Amino acid sequence: MTPFATVYHNPRCNTSRTVLKTIEDTGVTVRVVKYLETPPTEDELRTLLADAGLEPRQAIRTRESIYKELGLAGADADTLIAAMVRHPILIERPIVVTEKGTVLARPADAVQAVL
Template identity: 45%
Template sequence: MKATIYHNNRCSNSRGALERLRAAGIEPEIIDYLANPPSRAQIAALIGAAGLSVREAMRSKEAVYSELGLADASDAQLLDAIAAHPVLLNRPFVVTPKGTRLCRPPELVDQLL
């Protein structure tokens, strides 16, 4: 099975999701989204495919969220902020032929296997 994980190795949820994929015999394409950020369009597509709102896909506890004053921002402004500051994107997003999920907690990966 083909799989892609938008991964941050410093995140325990992201590491856990990757471990679950590998335990299922899947070696996913690993995208370090902080080093190689997805485009705004890719971010919007991931969020939409996962059935989330833009706000649900954000890391609102990041300092940059407050610094940018995003509490009352529109979806378009939030997408712009995520594209400019990928640390604002929650993780990990996992994509397989069965769908796209924000896998917090990592056990949500099982729905995609």
């Protein structure tokens, strides 16, 4: 069976592009999810974060203007998840899923852990 990876990808993000190229260069079959166009459901996001061993606060983009607009600095985990589902730009990227595990590939070389 050919190795397979799913990448939750933002083509405008340099790190995300670098990670995608790294994966493609290994010959792994890649499924690209442009999560800004097709955001994960709440359950999918919770599963991704749990599988990566991340709390929502570790996977939210605090520098996005919507983060401040929504007053998320003191928000609990459920509120952060709901905000990320409604505003997927808040989801840190790229998230990579392979048979070896799930990782938030930030920095880009963190993807090596699941290749």
